[in-house]
Amino acid sequence: MSASAPAVPHLTAPLATAPLATMPLPPPLPPRSSLPAITRDSLLALYRKMVLIRRVEELAAKAYTQRKIFGFCHLYIGQESVAVGAAAACQKNDRWIAAYREHGQAMAKGVSPRAVMAELYGKATGCTKGLGGSMHLFDSSVHFMGGYGIVGGHIPLAAGVAWAVKQQKTGDVVVCFFGDGSAHQGAFFEALCLAQLYKLPVVFLCENNYYAMGTSIDRQSALIDMSLRGLGVGMVREQFDGFDVEHVRDRVGAAVEYARSGQGPVILEAITYRFRGHSMSDPAKYRKAGELEEKKKSDPIAITEQRLKGDYGVTDAELEAIRASCDEEAEDAAKFAEDSPWPDPANLYDYTYAPSAASTEGDR
Numbered sequence: 001m002s003a004s005a006p007a008v009p010h011l012t013a014p015l016a017t018a019p020l021a022t023m024p025l026p027p028p029l030p031p032r033s034s035l036p037a038i039t040r041d042s043l044l045a046l047y048r049k050m051v052l053i054r055r056v057e058e059l060a061a062k063a064y065t066q067r068k069i070f071g072f073c074h075l076y077i078g079q080e081s082v083a084v085g086a087a088a089a090c091q092k093n094d095r096w097i098a099a100y101r102e103h104g105q106a107m108a109k110g111v112s113p114r115a116v117m118a119e120l121y122g123k124a125t126g127c128t129k130g131l132g133g134s135m136h137l138f139d140s141s142v143h144f145m146g147g148y149g150i151v152g153g154h155i156p157l158a159a160g161v162a163w164a165v166k167q168q169k170t171g172d173v174v175v176c177f178f179g180d181g182s183a184h185q186g187a188f189f190e191a192l193c194l195a196q197l198y199k200l201p202v203v204f205l206c207e208n209n210y211y212a213m214g215t216s217i218d219r220q221s222a223l224i225d226m227s228l229r230g231l232g233v234g235m236v237r238e239q240f241d242g243f244d245v246e247h248v249r250d251r252v253g254a255a256v257e258y259a260r261s262g263q264g265p266v267i268l269e270a271i272t273y274r275f276r277g278h279s280m281s282d283p284a285k286y287r288k289a290g291e292l293e294e295k296k297k298s299d300p301i302a303i304t305e306q307r308l309k310g311d312y313g314v315t316d317a318e319l320e321a322i323r324a325s326c327d328e329e330a331e332d333a334a335k336f337a338e339d340s341p342w343p344d345p346a347n348l349y350d351y352t353y354a355p356s357a358a359s360t361e362g363d364r
């Protein structure tokens with residue numbers, strides 16, 4: 001280019017003279033949700049739900065070793081307080097979406113133990129008609145929008161569901177469960193950006209269980225509070241103790257109230273721990289000596305038992321009766337799965353896509 005060539009206007013014009021707006025840090029969540037105080041009965045109900053989820057999964061593990069359940073199977077044992085506390089903070093029509101460790105979330109949201117167990121067995125009576133298996137539980141009747149096997153892949157889907165909900169103006173909120181390992185995925189960041197930009201009614205709930213497969217949290221990330229990732233897009237955030245079901249209920253409650261009010265999304269991180277290996281084929285030999293025993297002192301079921309006894313005078317006999325009824329319900333679910341028929345191969349392609357507009361015309 002010669003020295004006399006005309007200057008290119010947009011390169012020579014002064015850069016914007018006004019300083020770039022500095023983005024204020026998002027406000028903290030209110031220190032208390034406006035949910036009613038927990039009572040003896042409501043805490044007993046949360047306790048029962050956690051025990052039931054654990055019993056169903058213990059039986060699923062047994063069935064897996066007996067080769068009655070095939071494929072991947074990731075147990076939620078140790079993390080039950082997160083799903084159960086979150087369910088107590090949500091309304092019936094709120095949408096939930098989760099990854100592949102989702103048996104607990106599905107049951108907490110209202111999928112029956114029978115429908116979950118039958119799905120694990122691959123039977124036609126399963127919540128996904130036996131076509132999904134452990135990682136793909138789905139039940140739109142209770143607004144459980146699925147488990148997904150691609151790490152982080154469902155997080156943009158949560159933003160999409162929240163977009164739909166916002167357009168429909170129903171006042172519902174989406175809760176998206178994901179693991180610490182998923183918070184390093186590009187899809188996660190993209191979903192956060194759009195959710196914040198469009199002020200979508202979604203709560204991103206990271207369950208930091210210290211591991212992504214065999215990689216511990218301090219070996220996967222320089223940042224070990226994944227909720228801090230939200231600050232980069234101006235999102236309200238909080239990290240909290242996920243072992244205490246009552247506390248989870250309150251913190252998810254505060255987040256859901258914020259999202260429902262139309263102010264935008266929230267990202268939470270619940271500190272939790274998985275007591276089993278990553279999947280049924282993982283002996284979990286990568287843990288430090290004594291780590292599991294130490295974490296088991298925070299077992300959410302044991303913590304709740306202590307509170308029920310100490311604060312509400314619940315007797316051992318009452319707790320034992322609850323545990324026995326959960327055993328019965330879990331065994332009933334396993335028997336139901338065993339006795340159920342296999343899916344008919346003729347239906348293999350029937351549920352791949354939603355029914356077309358033409359085929360549902362009569363329903364409108």
Ligand SMILES: Cc1ncc(C[n+]2csc(CCOP(=O)(O)OP(=O)(O)O)c2C)c(N)n1
Nearest residue numbers: 101149150151179180181182209211212213
């Ligand atoms: C895109 C993608 N990469 C890798 C995997 C293999 N994989 C399955 S689970 C997992 C770890 C995810 O850990 P985290 O998000 O913390 O969930 P957690 O298993 O602890 O519940 C990986 C890497 C996958 N399923 N999808």
Ligand SMILES: [Mg+2]
Nearest residue numbers: 179180211212
């Ligand atoms: Mg994890």
